Amino acid sequence: MNAVRGAAWKIAADLPDPELPVVTIADLGILRDVTEDDQGRVHVQITPTYSGCPAMETITDDLVEALTAAGYQHVDVEFVLAPAWTTDWMTDDAKAKLAAYGVAPPGPVALQLSVRCPQCGSLDTRESSRFGSTACKSLWVCQSCREPFDHFKAH
Amino acid sequence: MTASVDYVLGLADDALVSAQRMSWWISRAPELEEDLALANIGLDQLGQARTLLSYAGVVEGAGRTEDDLAYLRDDRDYRNVWLVERPQTDFGVTMARLLVLSTYQCELYAALASCGDPTLSAIAGKAVKEVAYHRDHARLWTLRLGDGTELSHTRMQAALDAEWPFVEELFEPVDGALVDPSSLRPAVLAGISSVVAEATLELPTVAPVVGGGRRGLHTEHLGHLLADMQHLHRSHPGATW
Numbered sequence: 001m002n003a004v005r006g007a008a009w010k011i012a013a014d015l016p017d018p019e020l021p022v023v024t025i026a027d028l029g030i031l032r033d034v035t036e037d038d039q040g041r042v043h044v045q046i047t048p049t050y051s052g053c054p055a056m057e058t059i060t061d062d063l064v065e066a067l068t069a070a071g072y073q074h075v076d077v078e079f080v081l082a083p084a085w086t087t088d089w090m091t092d093d094a095k096a097k098l099a100a101y102g103v104a105p106p107g108p109v110a111l112q113l114s115v116r117c118p119q120c121g122s123l124d125t126r127e128s129s130r131f132g133s134t135a136c137k138s139l140w141v142c143q144s145c146r147e148p149f150d151h152f153k154a155h
Numbered sequence: 156m157t158a159s160v161d162y163v164l165g166l167a168d169d170a171l172v173s174a175q176r177m178s179w180w181i182s183r184a185p186e187l188e189e190d191l192a193l194a195n196i197g198l199d200q201l202g203q204a205r206t207l208l209s210y211a212g213v214v215e216g217a218g219r220t221e222d223d224l225a226y227l228r229d230d231r232d233y234r235n236v237w238l239v240e241r242p243q244t245d246f247g248v249t250m251a252r253l254l255v256l257s258t259y260q261c262e263l264y265a266a267l268a269s270c271g272d273p274t275l276s277a278i279a280g281k282a283v284k285e286v287a288y289h290r291d292h293a294r295l296w297t298l299r300l301g302d303g304t305e306l307s308h309t310r311m312q313a314a315l316d317a318e319w320p321f322v323e324e325l326f327e328p329v330d331g332a333l334v335d336p337s338s339l340r341p342a343v344l345a346g347i348s349s350v351v352a353e354a355t356l357e358l359p360t361v362a363p364v365v366g367g368g369r370r371g372l373h374t375e376h377l378g379h380l381l382a383d384m385q386h387l388h389r390s391h392p393g394a395t396w
Contacts, residue, residue, distance in 0.1 A: 051199055052198035052199050083280075084284065130291065130292055131196070133191065135199060
């Protein structure tokens, strides 16, 4: 997908998300752009899923650490807010990884608000809270297998 | 077109003070899911406050950071409305207040998202999606409590009555505003009214208080809130963890 991107992009794109380590920041669409100038300075643009996302500082530190370890001397990370992040920025691959991890990925929601249980696949689920363990997730429970699960909110 | 510092501070301080009040509920909410919900709502507001405060520092041009503005201003320099600064230790009051604030912020951020200032547009475009969730949450609780038992109905009505005098201040004019606050009034009141009616509650008829938050005039409660919020930073300048 990112064949034309540079080496610095690949390093940044491989960083796992601190809260959802099965997916990378590129998978989630948090990583917007990585540019290198001819003096080897790297400029990274990231965008938060939610304004108050506390993972942004960890992600910034992780980016600087990974790129510095790879030999880039000057790394700066910029937060961009526009265009606003939506779950459309998330790759299909990321959605599959989230489901395998037990987090119901965002996706087309049927007329009845139902989210597929990531454990047993049942659509007989209900939302127990609109807010879950992080700002980007809500809490659901499956009525078939009785397991509670997180849902990455469509946004 | 650029907003005035006071205008941006007003937006930021509403969010910051509200976030601080919301954090009181952490570990005290009626159920675990609500604890998470109110913490998340507070976190959204804090995130909005941080980007807005950073931008206020840029507009001011005196080199003040978001931390300088959050931790080193006294109450007279805060520009938030009275609605958000009073204690909220009653769950019904918290929901009534959130219903008012989030309905107002939905209209406000939707309008700001297409204002002439690119930074404010970007912040508002992000925030509007978050406060829509807050409004949904407040609406569901207002319906559940208003159209619930006799006791919950009575308490939800009392909560709405208690918050109502502080609604009008949201629409007071502010110099250098990019969206005229009074232009939001019809849509905000219509939005709240429909939820109130659906919840079998009555729109209060109490008179508005004469606020002054946008001019730095506050209730006694803000000073106490700031003492709590700013204590660590002021006692240990530069502290990090």
